[in-house]
Amino acid sequence: MFSERPVLLKMTWPSDFGRLSPGFLTILLSFTFQGAYCGLVVSPVGPTLVNVITGSNVTLAVSFSGAPDPTVTWFIKDFSLPVVTWAINSNTLPDIDENRRKVLRIEPNGSLTFVNVPLEYTSNYTVEMTKSGLGRSSTTFSLEVFSSPVQFLPAVGTRVDSEGKIVVAIQCVSEAWPKAVVSWSKGSEALTNGTPYQISSDTTQLEILGYNVSKFLLQNYFCNCSNPLGSQTREIVLTGPSISNSSLLSSHNGTIVTLTWEVPPTSVVTGFDIQMKGPDLLGKNHTQTSLDQFYTIQHEPGTNRSADIFILDPNLTYMFRIIPKALMTEGDPSAVHRIGPGEGLSRSAITGIAAGIPCGILFLLLLGGFIYCVYWNKNKSRQTRYPLSRAVEKAVTSQTETTPHNLLTGGLKSPPDYNRLQQTPSERSVALPTFGSPLPVRVATTV
Known part of the structure; x- marks a missing residue:
């Protein structure tokens, strides 16, 4: 049986190192160079405090080492908000915050560029680079955007x-x-x-x-x-107390009105007098001398631009205006605003009518004269005797020639001249018509 005790290989340096296989040396060298990538470092190029004038282009430049093609992320306000993310040399488009796409661009080496940088982009920007299995590194910039004073209205x-x-x-x-x-x-x-x-x-x-x-x-x-x-x-x-525009709005039942007004921006105004002309407001008695005069019904501070007036009788007519004041100095009153059923004609309408009356009378006189001239000329044309035509004149002459110079007694006509009727055509002075009956001849007789 084999023993389960581990076998220890003892190698001596340098004689045993020479006996290592080429494959083992390749693996060893690979691990050695990969160890250099474990120190991924991103560094600023130039100062980290960057000043720029608004509307300019500026780049927060960086460089990196220790890893190929790291992922780059830019944050605004110290890691609080990512605005750009991209893997260097990637074929995908950079992921840029939607609200900043018109301003921010990322460079191929991971630097961040601002195009036409606005004033509000003043902030701290942090870049972080990461590589899977090789750690991460970051650095921070401070960007200050400056602007010169712009136009303003005091x-x-x-x-x-x-x-x-x-x-x-x-x-x-x-x-x-x-x-x-x-x-x-x-x-x-x-x-x-x-x-x-x-x-x-x-x-x-x-x-x-x-x-x-x-x-x-x-x-x-x-x-x-x-x-x-x-x-x-x-x-x-600066200008004195004045009002540039005013208006009046009535409630649906006509018992409350709201006056609003505007004041020029450089006008010196400390208060306003609201004035009315017409009958007393319901429940209030004033000592105005005449209904045809304006009198003050309430005061408003210089900061107010509107006033409510209570309580009106919807069946009566009222007029209102606003007087701007600077302490005791009064400016020109606002336009007069009228409300009520008996509004009548405005002053401009009355002026127009008064100016139009003489013009209307003159027009009527001219029209009457024209009609008279036409009528007179028409009657005159009817009475005019025009010259007689030649045919009528000949008939009248013939009638005169046939009238006897010596009138017959007893009103009898003279007998026809038969000798004249029996003349040959050559003996007649005028040829007789060949057809048709002769024209009748009138004979004047005296009774």
Whole structure:
């Protein structure tokens, strides 16, 4: 029987190494070189902090070693969200996040390229390479996208402080990275903190204090937003209290109306007076002197842009308007809004009718004259004696010639001239007709 004890082969170096078969040496060398792949390493090419201007193209470049054709995955915000995955030298298309396909591209060596990079792509990006059985490696980049200040519209707000002063706040904010610094000026004079100007700690807001609104309107203010990449300047011209547009909406039963209005963006307004013309509202008595005059029925703060009015009689007619105010200074009233069954004609319609009455009268006079001329000409044409035709004139002449010069007594006709009738054709002065009866001849007689 064979013994189950293991047989130990004892080899001595270097004499026994020379007796190894060529096949064994091949396997040994293969394992030796594969051991080099166990150290898969991905490294950044260049700095890991990358700054770029918005709209540019930029590449986060990497290189790798230790394994052929690894799988590459790019993450945004430190492994929190994969945005690109691809196996190098693979025939399949890279898997790119659907929301980022217009911006992100992956290079053949695994580097990540941004095309027309937007400002919001500022973040940390991590690349990870893996190879089955050979481990993984990663490195991280910080991408900062910068932009110069862009066009912006300053915002103007107005309030009244505890001392009764008007406070006009102008705010200038421009999208930019690095964040833009704002400076303020009045004309060519640079403004700093101090009465009557207050600048916020982040420099984006200027407050102007005063009791008289006209003081604000006489000045031109400028805000300048700048960072290392550029700057933008805007001029702010303040205007007095005003309303740019207004409208009225009635409830279905006509007892409640809602007034809405708009204010120009640079208008200085601290409040609004809602005025009405017409009968008293139900349940409220006012001391207006006349139904034909507007009177204030309620006040609204400068931040409001609408007001509800209660309670109207749907059978009566009311008119409303809004008066913008800056403390005691009033601006032009809004358009007049009318509601009720007896709305009648508007002022423009009445003006049009008044202007049209003289034109209508003139038109009627012209029309009457034209008709009279046509009628007169028609009657005149009927009374006109036109020249007699030659045939009629001949008949009249013949009649005159046959009338006897000496009238017969007793009203008897003279006997015919038989001698004349018996003349030969050659003796007659006029040939007799060959057919037809002769025309009748009228003879004038006197009784």
